[in-house]
Amino acid sequence: MLIEVEGGRKAAGELTVQGAKNAVLPMIAATVLCRQTTVIENCPRIQDVYSMTAVLKDIGAKVSWEEDKLIIDTASVTKSEITQKEVGDIRASILFLGSMLGRMQVAGIRLPGGCSIGARPVDYHLAAFSAMGAETSQQEDVICCEIRNRGAERVKLPYPSVGATENVILYAVLRKGTTILENAAKEPEIRELCEFLRQMGALISGDGEECITIQGVSELQGVVYRLKTDRIAFLTYAAMVAGSGGSACLRVYGDTFEAEKKYLAMTGCRMETTGDQIRVSGEGGIRPVPYIRTEPYPGFPTDAQSLFLALLSRSYGESLIEENVFENRFLVAGQLRKMGADIEVAGQRACVRGVTRLHGEMVQATDLRSGAALLLAGVMAEGKTMVDQSHYILRGYEIPVENMQSLGLCARYVV
């Protein structure tokens, strides 16, 4: 599928930004921990959510939608093995390992594949489960975990992996006794998962810090939970407004994007918050940012890196971006160069020299965020940009074309 963007329009309008993809995916896995109905409001209708719910249905859950509400009934989940194709489509499916272990003490799952941004192994997840008393075995690409003994009370991750932190929490909430997780990830999505689990009855403290303590409980209840706004979707639309040189209003629920706002402000983008609305203006042009390095939260997020590569390519100076989380995240630089950007990549560093014009081209998305970065580049370019392989964008963005139109930008699907 192609998305066509015609550049040269200044954004003007308003938009309600979707709920957070990276928060809802672990919550969907978490519903396996209770035997009741859970309702997630403000849930984005995106491909990654559909892939996770397909897995849920396969293990016996009932899933339905009412407008923006995702309704999940896990009373009849019986299967402890997930082997169907959707698992390979989405990396977050590995999170079912933690929740199935919590519910059934045994779980088997087809390993999610790597993707274009890097190899993305799951060794930290498996080592943590082993430390917590699981015996792990692998047959071809199916991994099996079974709880054999009580295991350690303290588990330390070698790196603050977001997924491994979530998986440990998911298993630990129904585990007997106390679990202390050290070197945990601190991303806002971890806090949101814990907030959701606490509402279900879990006892967790320390989330958002390096050490998280989980006191096991015997059961969890179904809840109605309203998902907060997606911080990277907020950044994407705010960058489009800034890059177009226009001004628009973004409506949000729960402000979890301090880091994104801090870095956007460095580019000269102005943001004024009134209640649940953020007015974004980019009328003074894009300033270069001398040095940005991606890091675990609260550092600059790797998911924002491609977007900044695109935005800074139209700045009036030189910027340096260093990628430290995923090894292949500069693939988009080649596509941006086709549009006239001056970006030189050497290893994990990209030097971006701002140019005065980008021009429309046929370009190709290679992952979700590179696709969003190309839409942004299309907004800033002269003429028409065609973004091929745009199904990647729909993995994480709900109605991106319609949203761009709400901001007064010119975009359409070309089938």
Ligand code: UD1
């Ligand atoms: C999550 C986010 C993703 C974001 C990333 C980093 C979701 C659904 N996805 O991905 O959007 O870009 O955090 O903020 O929330 N690693 C290992 N072994 C492991 C686990 C991770 O080597 O067992 C490595 C990865 O290859 C990567 C780094 O650790 O280099 C960070 O990965 P991690 O924080 O686990 O990212 P995800 O949870 O996959």
